[in-house]
Amino acid sequence: DTEVTQTxxxxxxxxxxxxxxxxxxxMGHRAMYWxxxxxxxxxxxxxxxxxxxxSINESVPSRFSPECPNSSLLNLHLHAxxxxxxxxxxxxxxxxxxxxxxxxxxxxxxx
Amino acid sequence: xxxxxxxxxxxxxxxxxxxxxxxxxxxSINNLQWYRQNSGRGLVHLILIRSNEREKHSGRLRxxxxxxxxxxxxxxxxxxxxxxxxxxxxxxxxxxxxxxxxGKGTLLTVNP
Numbered sequence: 001d002t003e004v005t006q007t008x009x010x011x012x013x014x015x016x017x018x019x020x021x022x023x024x025x026x027m028g029h030r031a032m033y034w035x036x037x038x039x040x041x042x043x044x045x046x047x048x049x050x051x052x053x054x055s056i057n058e059s060v061p062s063r064f065s066p067e068c069p070n071s072s073l074l075n076l077h078l079h080a081x082x083x084x085x086x087x088x089x090x091x092x093x094x095x096x097x098x099x100x101x102x103x104x105x106x107x108x109x110x111x
Numbered sequence: 112x113x114x115x116x117x118x119x120x121x122x123x124x125x126x127x128x129x130x131x132x133x134x135x136x137x138x139s140i141n142n143l144q145w146y147r148q149n150s151g152r153g154l155v156h157l158i159l160i161r162s163n164e165r166e167k168h169s170g171r172l173r174x175x176x177x178x179x180x181x182x183x184x185x186x187x188x189x190x191x192x193x194x195x196x197x198x199x200x201x202x203x204x205x206x207x208x209x210x211x212x213x214g215k216g217t218l219l220t221v222n223p
Contacts, residue, residue: 004153031209042199042213043154055208090153098142098203100211102153 006091006103014111015081021106023074023091029101031055031094032074034066036087037105043090049074081110116214117200123220130187132217134200135180142203143176144211145185147196154199157185190221 004025013019023032031050035043048056049068063085065077074091086109092100118133134143142161146154160167160176160183167174173186187194197218201211 033210042216045210045212048208048210050207056210088151092154094209097159098209099144099156099159100146100154101156102146104153105151107151 004091004093004101004103006089006106008106009104010107010109012109012111013078013081015083017081018077018079020078021076021089021091021108023076023103024072025093025101026072027093027095027101028071029093029095030071032068033092033094033100034074034076035090035092037090038087047076078108081108083110086110117198117217119217120215121218121220123222124190125222126190126192128190128221130190130194130219130221132185132198132200132219134183134185134214136183136200136202136214137181138202138204140178140202140204141209143174143183144201144203145172145174145183146199146201146213148199148216149196157198159203187219190219192221192223195219195221 007022034046037043045058046060047066052068063080067075088105090105091103094100116135144159145157148154158169158174160174171188176183197216199213199216201213
């Protein structure tokens with residue numbers, strides 16, 4: 001199984017809401033990533049988890065809070081977001097030979 | 112900050128023609144990867160070339176890497192309409208904190 005799944009596919013939230021994005025992989029990969037992608041732009045790295053520990057935080061605002069409950073799951077908790085946070089949020093896992101496998105993304109709209 | 116810069120930003124060709132995309136980067140790398148993204152979807156890994164490799168093939172794809180010039184190219188031969196997508200190069204660096212830094216991408220349109 002080389003699939004990375006993400007839920008939900010679409011999310012609309014107000015600026016005072018709290019929501020979570022979920023990502024799951026069953027390839028046994030021990031590194032997982034969150035990216036943010038705006039329209040017509042490349043993905044921008046947000047967080048990296050390696051062996052369930054946060055190893056990279058690319059100076060992401062605290063309104064984004066990642067969590068890695070186990071080696072297969074990655075969450076991104078959202079709170080008090082701004083309209084400029086509207087984007088496609090991509091999760092990826094990394095193989096031992098460095099290829100990254102991406103999920104289909106969550107299209108987030110903040111109103 | 113973005114590491115890779117793709118050239119051209121957009122490319123439109125006819126089916127059956129070859130498409131060449133170039134990528135330049137600024138710092139040392141462990142490897143360089145190319146990904147494809149269909150509109151609004153997740154990225155698909157195409158090919159990885161290590162810093163000590165100069166050329167790699169996978170099906171209709173050919174990737175070259177010139178570390179002295181800090182550049183790479185992706186050639187897609189005999190293009191098909193289904194190849195229409197955005198193509199990104201991504202430089203990989205770091206050991207235990209390995210991460211990819213993506214270039215701006217090339218939008219390839221293959222006309223039937």
